[in-house]
Amino acid sequence: MKIGIPKGLLYYDYIAVWKDFFEELGQEVIISDDSNKKILTDGVSKCIDDACLPVKLYHGHVLNLKDKVDYIFIPKIISVEKKTYQCPKILGLPAMIKQSIEGLPEILDTEINLRNRSYKTSIFELGLKFTKNIAKIKRAYNKGLQSLCDYESSFKNRSISHAIKKTINNSKGISTIMLAGHSYNLFDEVINLNLIQKLNKSNVQIITPQMLDKHTNDYLHQVKRKIFWSVGKQIVGTCFYAVENKMIDGMIYISSFGCGLDSIIIDIVSRKCERNNVPFTVLVVDEHSGEAGFNTRLEAFLDMIHWRKKDEDNISTHG
Ligand code: SF4
Incomplete structure (x- = not known):
């Protein structure tokens, strides 16, 4: 199965865990193209006017994947740590996308809400969609978590993250x-x-x-x-x-x-x-x-x- 991941919003925080999790489960991950003028124009045309630029652009990334994949992964991320929330536009994202764009493949809108359930519960629920093999899901979950740690350390060491592919100037400048x-x-x-x-x-x-x-x-x-x-x-x-x-x-x-x-x-x-x-x-x-x-x-x-x-x-x- 081909799983599309839009290159926008929380992609930049969590791509490492999402990509490795799905790949370890034997699925093919397709990431939308780098943002460009067309993706932006397409997104703006489908999104409500009141939304912010990143949400409009995200709509364009979903359109970019629409005819290439079997599923699009748009998790409903409500809270990633106890007693906190995400921005309302992020936690309502899957609903907004389904409402704005017609003819989409199935949306994987797993709920991530650490206020009332663990990350592991959400991820296991998602994994069961692709395999009944619990050991395999557990392996994929651990692999994803490890990749997330490596990804976050790449920032802490001020090196370049492979997912972001940016050259950030870390040498002493003016x-x-x-x-x-x-x-x-x-x-x-x-x-x-x-x-x-x-x-x-x-x-x-x-x-x-x-x-x-x-x-x-x-x-x-x-x-x-x-x-x-x-x-x-x-x-x-x-x-x-x-x-x-x-x-x-x-x-x-x-x-x-x-x-x-x-x-x-x-x-x-x-x-x-x-x-x-x-x-x-x-x-x-x-x-x-x-x-x-x-x-x-x-x-x-x-x-x-x-x-x-x-x-x-x-x-x-x-x-
Ligand atoms: S926090 Fe919410 S409103 Fe602000 S830029 Fe992000 S998605 Fe848009």
Whole structure:
């Protein structure tokens, strides 16, 4: 059987476990093409207008797989750790896709909800669809988990992840920038208009939240209210760590227009940067984003950081 995995949203966090799990069960995994203009246009045409750019793009990836596979894997990811939730658009994703696109192959919409059942239960339920051999499912589950650990360590060691296939500049550059935001905004080149490549060319060393993940919980007590989105916790915790340990010369936050979660997280992170005199900027993207305006803002921000380093550090960090 051919199982399609759309290259969008939480693909960038969990592809290692999903791919290896299905392959160990003897299934063929087909990943949709890298994001491109056609995938985006197709996605926008099928998705509701109010959705954010990553959700629209995800619709395009589903269309890209539609006639090539027997199943499309779109899990209903409600919670990946106790007492947290995912963004409502992510937990409603399978329902939204089924509603928006007709003629799809069967959707594997396994529910992952660590608030009320274990990850293992969900994965075993999924495995039983392909084999009754419990030992085989267990092997596939363990293989998937191991791959996920390797995948996450590849970030922590600041090496290049095979799934993301990005060259992230880790050598010491002119300056070090924290690139903050959701994984799909950071690693999808259509969403972020090739931001990583642009920073690499500008000789900037890049740090992302995934690289500092083990410090996520160290600084969360500084936030008055509990953050109940797991990705929000990761972004806030790692950004606070980078700022307090003076690891970065500036921070760029990539956000999708209309993201409710970011409207809160950006406020928390930008205040932290301001208090610590760390330059901070937000680049907001949607399907109408133009490269010229984006580049101008990026260049101005990098120039400001370089001047601060070279000449005077009293240049305003916040415009
Ligand atoms: S967290 Fe924001 S960017 Fe991500 S799916 Fe939800 S609304 Fe869209």
